[in-house]
Amino acid sequence: MDENQNNTRRKFLKAGAFAGLAIAGSVGAFEVLSQDDNKKKSDTVKLLSPDGKIVEVDSSEINPQIPEFFVSDHNVREGVPGKKFVMVIDLSRCRNAGKCKTACSKMHYLPEDRSYIKINKMQDSEKASPYWMPTPCFHCDNPPCVKVCPVGATFKLTDGVVGIDNDRCIGCRFCMVACPYSARVFNWSKDEFQLNVEEFKDIKQHAACSTHALGTVEKCDFCPSKTGHDELPDCVVACPNGVFYFGDEVEDVVSNGEETVRLSQLLKDKSGYRYLEDLGTKPRVYYLPPVDRQFPFEEVKPES
């Protein structure tokens, strides 16, 4: 079926080159054009077949999107029932090791140099010492991105997460300019976010994992495949210094994998705050101030 599709697609593209503008009028044409193009014929990929044999397949026959049988019937518009997810980031512990970013890239099948988390060098005033601040999506309770979306492609889930429906997104990027924290990324090119086909057999079941559809927006999703099974998101587990605490506001508990603490107590004891509180976006990500640092600030880039 794929082969067939590819052939028609190729023919279509050829015709398209001549037809030029005529293509632009056809809705179907857009669909075809924006899907994945043919791979080079010569590339072959080794795969483990369902009955345990290793088979070699032409890479053009593999549709590099998450196959349907790996995706659960999870509804992207509903959250994990009974939960209100919350994250606390302890700035006194971050030394920009970059493990959260690597784990995030791996979890979401992003290229190595890209992730949904950014680690920024912050300096509150000239005389204050700079510090590292990891910024995932803040999953605001008054989310500016959700407000401005013209088609409801980004929305608030019952568990507090701000979700994205990549099948509905029209790519207007209003949410990106509306987000004061620059949390959102866009699929500018086809190759940029292509799933790594080599890792095909290791693919994790991840219901809400973005399929990296061309021309749509994506961002940190608090790893619903993990949180739905009472596990911690990958960035939390990967951090060697226990910077990230993740948990449930309803239970009033957060954990960084090593210690599990009361959320309210932690925020009270360590003066937890939310970034740019005065904007009124009510983020679900709290920060603990960079006092009593575990590491001196160093301008080191993570080894990658």
Next chain:
Amino acid sequence: MEVSKIESVQSDELLKDLMPKKFGIQGRLWLALLLVVIAIGAFAYYRQLRNGLIVTDMRDFTSWGIYISNFVFFVAISLVGSLVSAILKLTNADWRTPLVRISEITAVAAITFAALIIIVDMGRPERFWHLFVYGRIQSPILWDVIVISTYFVISVLLLYIPLLPDIAICRDTTPDSSKWKKRFYTVLALNWRGNKKQYDVIHKCINILAVLVIPLALGIHTVTSWLFATTYRAGWDSSNFGPYFVAGAFQAGCAGVIAVMYVLRNHYKLQKYITELHFNNMGKLLVLLSLIYLYFNINEYLVPGYKMKTVDGEHLHEMFSGRYAPLFWSVQIFGMILPIIVLLFRKGRKPVPMLIVAILVVVGAWFKRFLIVVPTQLHPFIPIEGVPESWHRYIPTWEEWAITSASLAGALLIITLFVRLFPIIPIWETKEEKMKINVIDTTKQAV
């Protein structure tokens, strides 16, 4: 008796002067140039569809580029339709008659390409229908869709309804030999017979539309400004944005019409109809609009510039003395201050200086929109870090320039084809005006 004779003599002359004419060599070259520009743009758009928005220089931080600023420019230009055909009408400025159709077709061409360029900017243009199926009225984009499509319809009606008697003239003067042309005008003329009842209806329609179009015109540009003002970004987060955009739009549109009317006047030898008086009056109008826009600019830059809040300050430094300073000051000086100075003098309101000033204002207006849209995005609250070096700036690629140029050429093509097919100066309204003057003259003589 006397009056009707004068009328028929004048009519013949009017027809000779004002009926649409075939393209000469200049016209054909112009048409070919526009088509080439459009073809290059179409090829660039094909590449964009094929490879994604990666062919542009927009990235995660500068996620809106010249497509959006060009969109704002087109919406701005389109406001001139309401200015000339509604505001001047309701203020009884009779001299506007020969300029009404020029400004209305400019408005229709601009608003058409505003709608098209916004589709070009979308990452998934084939999902445009999602706006109608899943549309959320809470989003300013939906407000824009609603108000722009309404404005488009009203503008087309404001162009078409006053055109009916002239289409009928075209129909009646087209020889039977050119069959498709005859049929074209016959269908479009909607069985216009030119009796009193029909004229009454037409006058009533124009009056109603003229009143309707003013709030819509304010609406389209105010809502367009809200696409920016509803965000938290430094430089956009301003309650001044609605009137600031509207003022700039009237200025840009007025200059656009001056440029178009100069070209048409010279090319079609319309000096008898578009006189120096018209340039003088449009010049006065443009200077007034420029002064209003200057006032809003002072508001927009002086007030935050006085405070220099952290991120606002970074943004304004970049504009006043940083990376965008040359562009910023060129736009302010050549697009606003110089035109005000030139147009304050009677000699500055002659056709040739007016053309130069108008072009300066229009070009300035285009880059002004660039300065509104782009630099802000390079100053988010969390500084841009850990991304490729090229993401720290925005330099449009050839594809973006090609598509943008094609959209501008497309708007000019609409105007060009319209002039080829229909009388650009309303024949029947000019006749009505002349008759009014004649009647007054004869009564004066009688007295």
